[in-house]
Amino acid sequence: MTRMFKDVGQDADDEKGMTYQKLDKGRNGSKRNPAADPLGPNSEIGRKLRQYYDELISEEVPDRFSQLLNQLQQQEQQGSTTKED
Amino acid sequence: MSASPSFRDGLLAAVPTLRAFAVSLAKNADRADDLVQETLVKAWDKQDSFQPGTNLKAWLFTILRNEFYSQMRKRRREVEDSDGSITARLSIHPAQEGNSDLNDFRRALALLPEDQREAIILIGASGFSYEEAAEICGCAVGTIKSRVSRARSRLQEILSISGEGDFGPDAITAQVTNSAAVA
Numbered sequence: 001m002t003r004m005f006k007d008v009g010q011d012a013d014d015e016k017g018m019t020y021q022k023l024d025k026g027r028n029g030s031k032r033n034p035a036a037d038p039l040g041p042n043s044e045i046g047r048k049l050r051q052y053y054d055e056l057i058s059e060e061v062p063d064r065f066s067q068l069l070n071q072l073q074q075q076e077q078q079g080s081t082t083k084e085d
Numbered sequence: 086m087s088a089s090p091s092f093r094d095g096l097l098a099a100v101p102t103l104r105a106f107a108v109s110l111a112k113n114a115d116r117a118d119d120l121v122q123e124t125l126v127k128a129w130d131k132q133d134s135f136q137p138g139t140n141l142k143a144w145l146f147t148i149l150r151n152e153f154y155s156q157m158r159k160r161r162r163e164v165e166d167s168d169g170s171i172t173a174r175l176s177i178h179p180a181q182e183g184n185s186d187l188n189d190f191r192r193a194l195a196l197l198p199e200d201q202r203e204a205i206i207l208i209g210a211s212g213f214s215y216e217e218a219a220e221i222c223g224c225a226v227g228t229i230k231s232r233v234s235r236a237r238s239r240l241q242e243i244l245s246i247s248g249e250g251d252f253g254p255d256a257i258t259a260q261v262t263n264s265a266a267v268a
Contacts, residue, residue, distance in 0.1 A: 038234065039205070039208060039209040039237065045237050045241060046209055048186070048187070048190045049190075049205065050210055051190075052187060052190055052191060052194070052210070053105050053109075053206070053211070055187070056101075056104065056105035056108055057101045057102055057104075058101075059101070059104070061100050061104070064118075064122070065097065065100045065125065066097055068122060068125055069093050069096055069097055069125065072093075072126070073093055
């Protein structure tokens with residue numbers, strides 16, 4: 001996980017410390033030309049893919065996830081207070 | 086400790102898209118929710134290794150994906166050939182015709198190999214750049230590009246076949262399907 005965004009390109013080795021800048025450039029640089037984008041708005045596959053995914057995303061989220069996060073947070077807070085005692 | 090509430094909120098906000106990605110990988114809603122749960126616990130445990138300001142969603146997707154593949158390896162070791170992809174292939178059936186377009190698409194997506202399926206989801210649906218997707222999958226940008234392109238051709242191929250009104254690539258399957266539809 002610490003390797004996040006390191007292997008951006010081979011030539012990144014030349015300029016250490018430039019990685020983030022390069023990545024930014026890469027991201028904005030891939031700003032998609034809609035006509036050339038094989039999964040863009042003109043592509044039927046692209047449209048279906050987003051439709052499929054949007055439907056999944058809009059499903060109701062079960063309570064278990066917010067409960068879990070509350071629990072994790074409580075445990076952490078309790079842990080830190082017992083340490084202080 | 087002061088960063089915790091916003092980290093918690095960040096995780097919670099990512100749950101819908103994590104679930105969508107998990108379902109796409111696991112092809113099973115229950116397994117997907119277990120994956121998401123496992124991802125949240127892992128993310129919480131190593132929140133110190135997350136660098137604020139970097140992409141939380143990409144970081145979470147990486148954790149989820151790693152979890153999925155390690156579970157799958159475990160499963161493969163446990164049960165030699167009940168692989169799931171074979172089952173999926175068999176369960177793709179023309180019988181559910183008359184259902185929406187999206188069902189055809191779902192079935193077609195399930196036919197893709199995992200590496201192609203995850204690539205086309207990350208790029209075409211989750212909104213990641215090729216660079217981010219490569220980072221998530223731990224491979225080269227070019228690899229992601231070629232997986233996406235193969236996935237796209239394969240989907241087009243599958244969908245245009247099933248869109249013709251009959252299903253099989255060979256005449257016999259087509260005949261059976263047609264007569265079943267008539268009967």
